[in-house]
Amino acid sequence: MIGLAIWLGFLALIVLVWFVFRSGGYKRTPLDVPPGPDWLRTDERFVDPSSGETLEVWFHPPSGNRAYVRARGP
Numbered sequence: 001m002i003g004l005a006i007w008l009g010f011l012a013l014i015v016l017v018w019f020v021f022r023s024g025g026y027k028r029t030p031l032d033v034p035p036g037p038d039w040l041r042t043d044e045r046f047v048d049p050s051s052g053e054t055l056e057v058w059f060h061p062p063s064g065n066r067a068y069v070r071a072r073g074p
Contacts, residue, residue, distance in 0.1 A: 030055050035067045045071060 030048070034041070035058055044057035054071040 030068045030070050032070055034058055034069055035060070038062070039067065041069075 030051075030053060039058045039060050042057045042059050045054055046057075047054050048068075055068040056071045058067040058069055059065075060067070
């Protein structure tokens with residue numbers, strides 16, 4: 001009986017994750033300015049396929065987070 005409850009909970013979690021990602025729940029929102037003084041700009045640049053904008057990737061070493069900033073100039 002407990003095994004069935006665990007299995008159903010696992011399936012519910014999979015459906016929830018699928019629903020969030022399918023509906024576009026996880027989206028990166030580009031920033032206009034760098035996020036803060038302890039963030040480092042990486043060498044990564046790419047064109048966002050949905051907007052056509054060139055974005056730079058910034059990295060925050062203490063947290064491991066990444067931020068996407070609209071590139072200025074070439």
